[in-house]
Amino acid sequence: MTGYLKWPALLAACFSFWFSQAQAEERPEVAKHVVAYLGTEGAKVWTLRIGDRTANEALVQVEGIDHDWDMRIQKMHVEKTSKDTRYWTTVDGKKFVALIVQGTWGGELYLPGEAQPRPVGYSEGLSQQGNAEAFLTDYLAAKK
Template identity: 65%
Template sequence: MLIYRKMAAVLVAVLMLVAGLVHAEERPPVADRVIAYAGEQGVKVWTLRIGERSANQALVQIEGIDHDWNMRIQKMDVVKTDKVTRYYTTVDGQKFAALVIQGSDSWSASELYLPGEAQALKIGYSDSLSEQGNAQAFLTDYLSAQK
């Protein structure tokens, strides 16, 4: 009887290990680096490519705003042209451009749009915020919120 218990314990341990490996494989690929922006009224915007590059999707988190979107991580579609990158989500069944980035460091041209707000917030790339970002931790936070 003792041998069966030991075998059962080993089997359970192996199954848990395999389940852990399978779970780890479910993580989608992400970019190596978080790209962050800082803006008016202390707003911070964190972005991270998720999936293959060809999927054109990113995780976006907005921080420091009095809005329902504060600290919520959303997956958005990304459309890039020669001069602008737009991040789209769906709001009330409609395509909504939440983030419009023009150039890499232009404060006057990049803007954050929030549903229900009359004016956009101006934002600009922040190297110091980007250095603080951790791509894998960002992904973990997003996946945890999806459960």
């Protein structure tokens, strides 16, 4: 390679490295494990802490339901009380609690427009199928 071709190649390599590092830094921290719940009629709820633990936020995806929220990944607030953990978001300008988990074994899924909650329970098998980094990638791609 002649001298005048080395500098552009070196600059391109540096830019490529910098760009890939900048993209990696844009990914927020997430928990290492996905926690999943299985409900009636095939409903699945996937949860994943996003950001610092003190931010109290999680990604939540509901799957296998006949609803507008099917397969949509949403960032929700998390409130932990002495009785349960509540995942909530804003719907029509109001706080809407979408998931209540008592302990880790049982809970209820609430969907906008539906009169009755759906019972859900922790699923170890489903949780093991979850991939935290892939979940985050899907969420970030949907935001674009």
